[in-house]
Amino acid sequence: MSTVKTIEAYKEEIIYAINEIEKYTTGLSMPQFIRDTKTYNATMMCLALIGETTSKFPQSVRDQSPNIPWGDIIGLRNRISHDYFGLDEEVIWKTIKESLPEFKKEIKKLHD
Secondary structure, three states, rough: OOOOHHHHHHHHHHHHHHHHHOOOOOOOOHHHHHHHHHHHHHHHHHHHHHEEEEOOOHHHHHOOOOOOHHHHHHHHHHHHHHHHHHOOOOHHHHHHHHHHHHHHHHHHHHHO
């Protein structure tokens, strides 16, 4: 039996994952983040979860917020899953520190 989730449930999952990333990375520099393999790996898992959950939003909901880079978010999940050791750590750090806070604001605005 499959359960169909609501947009609100997807939003909650994404916001939870972003909050976790914020907790993990607050107070760290990029080199500290990269050296702390537990934090790095946990953050990558949250980023993958964000991308996977983002891919489940219907097009009608995506159309509400053209400012969200839907394809980039989903693409990052694919890179994490299929090329984990080939990731650009500077891009990941920039995503965490610059893109996620804006994405969090935008995702909160979505509705069914």
